[in-house]
Amino acid sequence: MEEASGTSRPQDIRPPEDACCAGCGGVLGDQWVSYRQDPDNREGLLQDFSQVVQWETRQGQRGAALAGTFKGFSRATRDDGPRAFRDPDDLGLFFHPTCAPKLKLTERMQHDLASILADSLVADMKKNPEKYANRASGGNAEVSTAPESAKPMVKLEWQRFSKLTEARSRFAKTPCVYIQADSQGCPIRIGKATEGLEARYRGGTGYAIDAAMHGSGNLVFVAVVERDLCACVEDELIWQGRRCLTYNNQGKRIVPVRRVLLSHSGSPPMLNEFDAAIGGQEAGP
């Protein structure tokens, strides 16, 4: 693959052993930023960086340490940086990414930045496939951007409950996804139970949740899902509901690797804050 314009492979630029951040004085880790003069452009600076890029799969987070050089910074400091850039004193120093003075990007660079990062991630995947070998999706390492038509459709027939233990008896051993919702039926948390709700909320745990919900009017919605699809349906629901799911911590920042189309029927929760709902949007408690 072609090297993205504006980047180069790391040229052995790395902080010395035991280097400290020039901003806060703390020890530098895997992630750092450093500026130097662009040899091709007296007005511009290069930013050398090493960072750990995180993304999420169905089974948890993965990350890759990337290093490279961005080209196209002006010498002007951005207002939102932790402090002003001191030219030339700051050249060649190393900073934590959060402590580094932020420089203005030239206009062209602003357009290119996201694609440069994506390109370096894909390049790293091709260069070091073993790092990515355990990914849940198995197959190709590139971030999926499957067209809408290629997404499998999963039908969710929702049932509504006012107690978790009622939902648990109905879906004791049935693989399912479930939505905990407020009294308006607006989702606040999504979960999956590949072995059914009995295994997920065994014994007293179910009653503890009933007690926590007591008098709140909060609701639980459950839909049967094939066991193998539970994880990607859960991921898809969390992604689509990322703006309102207060109690999901993971899966709201990065689009799922494996997308599915969801259709809703039965007694679904309120999905009007979700990205895409097919059918059943009117239903509520």
Ligand SMILES: [Zn+2]
């Ligand atoms: Zn620092």
